[in-house]
Amino acid sequence: MTSFIFYLLQANVVFVLLFLCYKLFFTKDTFFAWRRVALLLIPLVSIVAPLLPRLFPMVMPTMRSAVVRDLLPTVQLPDVVVGAGGASSTPVSTLLLGIYIGGALLLLLYTLYAFCRLLLLLRKSKPMVINQVPVYLMEEEVSPFSFLSWICLSAKSSASDQIDRVLIHEQAHIRQFHSFDILYTQLFLILCWFNPIAWLLMREVKINHEYLADKAVMCAGSNKKEYQYQLLYTAFPSLAAANLYNNFNVLPLKKRIMMLNKKPSPKILKSKYLLFIPIMAIVCLFVNCTSSESSDAPIQGEGKIDEIRVVGYSSDSVESNFKDNVIDEEPIFDIVESMPEFPGGMPAMMAYLAKNIKYPEAAQKANVGGRVILQFMVDKEGAIKNIKVARGVSPELDAEAVRVVEGMPRWTPGTQGGKKVNVKYTIPILFKLQ
Numbered sequence: 001m002t003s004f005i006f007y008l009l010q011a012n013v014v015f016v017l018l019f020l021c022y023k024l025f026f027t028k029d030t031f032f033a034w035r036r037v038a039l040l041l042i043p044l045v046s047i048v049a050p051l052l053p054r055l056f057p058m059v060m061p062t063m064r065s066a067v068v069r070d071l072l073p074t075v076q077l078p079d080v081v082v083g084a085g086g087a088s089s090t091p092v093s094t095l096l097l098g099i100y101i102g103g104a105l106l107l108l109l110y111t112l113y114a115f116c117r118l119l120l121l122l123r124k125s126k127p128m129v130i131n132q133v134p135v136y137l138m139e140e141e142v143s144p145f146s147f148l149s150w151i152c153l154s155a156k157s158s159a160s161d162q163i164d165r166v167l168i169h170e171q172a173h174i175r176q177f178h179s180f181d182i183l184y185t186q187l188f189l190i191l192c193w194f195n196p197i198a199w200l201l202m203r204e205v206k207i208n209h210e211y212l213a214d215k216a217v218m219c220a221g222s223n224k225k226e227y228q229y230q231l232l233y234t235a236f237p238s239l240a241a242a243n244l245y246n247n248f249n250v251l252p253l254k255k256r257i258m259m260l261n262k263k264p265s266p267k268i269l270k271s272k273y274l275l276f277i278p279i280m281a282i283v284c285l286f287v288n289c290t291s292s293e294s295s296d297a298p299i300q301g302e303g304k305i306d307e308i309r310v311v312g313y314s315s316d317s318v319e320s321n322f323k324d325n326v327i328d329e330e331p332i333f334d335i336v337e338s339m340p341e342f343p344g345g346m347p348a349m350m351a352y353l354a355k356n357i358k359y360p361e362a363a364q365k366a367n368v369g370g371r372v373i374l375q376f377m378v379d380k381e382g383a384i385k386n387i388k389v390a391r392g393v394s395p396e397l398d399a400e401a402v403r404v405v406e407g408m409p410r411w412t413p414g415t416q417g418g419k420k421v422n423v424k425y426t427i428p429i430l431f432k433l434q
C-alpha cells in the first residue's frame with residue numbers, strides 16, 4: 001500500500017522537475033510542434049522513471065552503486081520498531097490512499113460525464129457541409145470547437161462571413177490529432193489530480209494546441225489583423241478540467257495574440273530541445289538514487305511490531321566493524337549488482353521479525369528503549385556471519401536483537417559479475433515503550 005504511495009510521490013517529483021525545466025527553457029520560442037513533443041514526454045517519463053529499477057533490475061542497481069558507493073558503508077535494512085504492547089491505530093497510508101482513490105474516481109466520473117454530454121450535444125445537432133467541410137450545427141449558442149473528427153458550430157457562427165478561418169482552425173486540430181493529446185493528458189491528470197502542476201500541464205497542452213491551429217490559419221494566407229479581431233469578438237469558453245475538446249477561442253487570448261505577432265525564433269534554437277534528453281536522464285537517475293523502497297505496510301505480529309520505517313546512516317553515524325573488508329581472503333562488498341535476499345523477500349523477513357522478536361521484560365521494567373544497530377555479513381553461501389552491535393542501548397536489548405538475527409535462515413546470496421560474494425548489511429531495530 002505504502003509502496004504505491006511512495007511510487008506516486010516519486011512520479012510526481014519527476015513530473016514537477018521536468019515541468020519546471022520546460023517552463024524555464026521552452027516557453028518563449030515559436031517551435032510549437034517541438035513543445036508538443038516535450039509536453040507529451042513529461043507525463044510518460046514521470047510514470048516510467050520510478051519503475052526503472054523493476055524494469056531493468058540488473059542496470060539500475062549498478063548505476064546507483066556508482067553514485068552511493070562512497071556514501072554508505074552498508075546496505076540499510078528497514079528500521080524495525082518494537083513496541084511493548086498496545087494495538088496500533090489505522091495506518092495513515094490507508095487514509096491517504098482512500099482520499100487519493102476517491103479524488104481520482106470523482107475526476108474520472110466527471111470526465112465520463114463531459115464525454116457523454118458532448119455525445120448528447122452531437123446527437124441533438126444537425127449535420128451539414130460548409131465549404132466542403134462536414135460540421136455539426138448546435139442549437140445552443142457555443143463557441144466553435146472540435147473533438148476527434150467532429151467540428152461543432154452554432155447556427156450563428158456558421159452564418160458568419162469569417163467562417164473559413166474557423167474551419168481552417170478546427171481542421172488543424174483534427175488533422176494534428178490534438179484530441180488524443182488531451183485524452184492522454186486527462187488520464188495523467190486523473191492519476192495525479194492532487195498535484196496542482198498537473199492541472200497546469202493540461203492548460204499548457206491546450207494553449208499550445210491553439211498556437212498550432214493559429215499558425216495553420218496564418219499559413220493558409222489569412223490576414224493577421226482581421227484574424228485577431230475575430231478572436232476578440234468570439235465568446236470566451238470555459239476551461240473546465242474535463243473540457244475534452246479544442247475551442248476556436250481559448251483563454252488566455254492575450255498569449256495567443258502575442259504569439260501571432262511574435263517574430264519566428266531562429267531555427268538554430270531548436271537544438272536546445274535536445275537538452276531535454278539529458279535532463280530527463282539526470283532527473284530519473286537522481287530520483288532512483290536517492291530513494292529507498294519501504295515495505296507495503298506495518299506488520300502486526302503478536303502485538304510486538306507496530307511500524308516499519310526505512311532509514312539510512314552515513315559513514316559518520318556508524319563506525320564499521322568490517323575494517324579490512326576482507327574475510328578468509330574473500331572481499332566483502334558494500335553494494336553489488338544483485339543484493340542478497342531473505343527467503344521470500346522483504347515481507348517474509350518482516351513477518352519473521354514480527355513473530356520472533358520480543359521486548360525483554362527487564363528492559364521494560366527499567367523503562368529502557370532506543371535504537372540498536374546491528375551490522376552483519378551475508379556470505380556467499382547465504383549464511384549470516386560476524387554479527388556486531390554497531391550501536392547498542394542496553395545489554396538486554398542488544399542481546400535480543402542479536403538473538404533474532406542469529407536465528408535467521410540462510411539468505412539467497414548476493415552476486416557481483418555473476419559470482420556469489422560476501423555482502424555487508426546493517427539492520428537498525430528501535431525498541432520503543434508505549
